[in-house]
Amino acid sequence: MPLTLADCLARDADASASASLQGVRDRFAGGDPDTLYFDANSIGPMPADVPARMQDLLQAGWAGARRRGWNTLDWLEQPRTLGAAIAPVIGARAEDVRVADSTSINQYKLLRYALAAQAPRRVIVLQRDVFPSNRYVAEGIAHAGLADLRFIDGVQDLPRALAHGDVAVVALSHVDYRSSERLDMAAINPQVRVAGALSLWDLSHSAGAVAIDLRGTEADLAVGCGYKYLCGGPGAPAFVYLHPRHADAAWPAMCGWMGHASTFDFEPDYRPGRGADRFLVGTPPVLAQAAFAAAAAIWREVDPRALDARHRSLTDTLIQLLDEQCEPLGVQLASPRQHERRGGHVAVRFEHAAPLAQALVDHGVVVSARKPDALRFAAHPLTATHEQLWTAVARLRELLQRQAWRDPRYQQASV
Numbered sequence: 001m002p003l004t005l006a007d008c009l010a011r012d013a014d015a016s017a018s019a020s021l022q023g024v025r026d027r028f029a030g031g032d033p034d035t036l037y038f039d040a041n042s043i044g045p046m047p048a049d050v051p052a053r054m055q056d057l058l059q060a061g062w063a064g065a066r067r068r069g070w071n072t073l074d075w076l077e078q079p080r081t082l083g084a085a086i087a088p089v090i091g092a093r094a095e096d097v098r099v100a101d102s103t104s105i106n107q108y109k110l111l112r113y114a115l116a117a118q119a120p121r122r123v124i125v126l127q128r129d130v131f132p133s134n135r136y137v138a139e140g141i142a143h144a145g146l147a148d149l150r151f152i153d154g155v156q157d158l159p160r161a162l163a164h165g166d167v168a169v170v171a172l173s174h175v176d177y178r179s180s181e182r183l184d185m186a187a188i189n190p191q192v193r194v195a196g197a198l199s200l201w202d203l204s205h206s207a208g209a210v211a212i213d214l215r216g217t218e219a220d221l222a223v224g225c226g227y228k229y230l231c232g233g234p235g236a237p238a239f240v241y242l243h244p245r246h247a248d249a250a251w252p253a254m255c256g257w258m259g260h261a262s263t264f265d266f267e268p269d270y271r272p273g274r275g276a277d278r279f280l281v282g283t284p285p286v287l288a289q290a291a292f293a294a295a296a297a298i299w300r301e302v303d304p305r306a307l308d309a310r311h312r313s314l315t316d317t318l319i320q321l322l323d324e325q326c327e328p329l330g331v332q333l334a335s336p337r338q339h340e341r342r343g344g345h346v347a348v349r350f351e352h353a354a355p356l357a358q359a360l361v362d363h364g365v366v367v368s369a370r371k372p373d374a375l376r377f378a379a380h381p382l383t384a385t386h387e388q389l390w391t392a393v394a395r396l397r398e399l400l401q402r403q404a405w406r407d408p409r410y411q412q413a414s415v
């Protein structure tokens with residue numbers, strides 16, 4: 001039986017009755033009432049109290065406290081406090097996560113850390129077709145003569161890549177930014193460990209969308225964006241995770257005073273702080289942290305299993321709607337059907353994905369496209385509803401029926 005609007009409304013009613021996520025949706029700002037937002041893989045929804053928190057920081061903190069803010073407010077503690085708040089969502093202990101810098105920068109820090117800890121091994125294994133910044137970061141390290149790169153086309157190539165006893169670190173995107181294919185961390189981590197290498201996961205497209213178990217799967221290192229599903233705000237700092245067994249394995253590549261064992265003693269020589277602290281470098285972005293703190297307050301109360309269940313319900317619904325209403329019009333599912341193999345978003349393949357995405361945006365459905373043919377729907381599990389998915393897919397169907405992508409206005413669209 002094809003899914004109806006009534007079915008979607010019934011699923012929403014079930015979801016709002018679920019005790020663990022009750023009321024969470026109301027803690028976010030609604031946005032434009034005529035727009036449906038499926039762009040959480042690029043920027044998550046805004047918690048409703050962000051403006052008040054920012055105002056307070058500006059007035060009481062910047063204007064009022066000035067220098068005293070560094071000592072009397074929580075500005076310098078936030079990399080730890082925010083890390084602790086999001087730790088359960090990624091299956092980590094509070095003390096092993098810090099929020100700082102960008103994902104690309106953290107990727108650099110952790111790759112260099114792994115290389116230092118694993119010397120004389122100097123090979124970085126990475127996916128050939130990964131999010132470009134991850135590849136660029138590794139290329140930069142290799143270009144400086146600090147590592148050799150070995151590319152894999154998929155995890156099926158891992159045994160061959162690991163066979164020579166020279167791999168320092170295997171850097172993988174947990175979820176593909178186009179297809180949303182999710183890798184099996186529990187299966188891959190032991191493979192990497194047995195080969196004497198460290199695992200480094202980029203969780204940008206899974207953290208805050210699905211349940212992740214860094215500790216349980218014995219992942220070594222991880223990074224991820226704060227501004228996507230974690231709702232940290234535009235340009236929010238990213239996170240970095242270090243398994244405690246590597247806490248004191250090496251010096252960080254970037255030694256700064258915020259990562260010093262005793263920052264305010266102003267010692268002349270560097271001494272690395274404990275564990276993940278050593279990945280802090282300079283003064284944190286206090287304004288951005290204040291915005292992130294609003295989402296952190298919400299994450300402290302979210303049960304990761306409930307988050308995962310809501311994500312499953314929303315994305316299963318979306319896939320069914322796309323299959324039933326849009327597949328006959330030339331749109332094919334690009335993401336895995338099995339929930340455990342899927343990350344935050346659902347992607348479909350369509351030859352004219354970029355102009356079609358632009359047409360959808362113009363019709364009040366904010367989605368994104370990635371070359372060559374991926375159209376991505378990223379519904380945030382804490383705010384999206386099944387009814388919104390119904391409306392979005394109905395609009396997509398209409399646009400496909402009238403071949404809206406052919407409109408010259410959309411032909412130049414690239415994302």
Ligand SMILES: Cc1ncc(COP(=O)(O)O)c(C=O)c1O
Pocket residue numbers: 102103104105131133134173177202204205225238
């Ligand atoms: C998988 C992945 N890693 C890294 C990034 C880049 O993160 P940042 O801009 O924080 O360096 C993105 C997207 O922007 C991404 O999708």
Ligand SMILES: Nc1c(O)cccc1C(=O)C[C@H](N)C(=O)O
Pocket residue numbers: 041042043177370
């Ligand atoms: N981080 C972004 C940005 O600063 C501008 C535009 C888009 C983004 C994104 O997040 C892209 C995203 N990582 C992707 O999966 O394509």
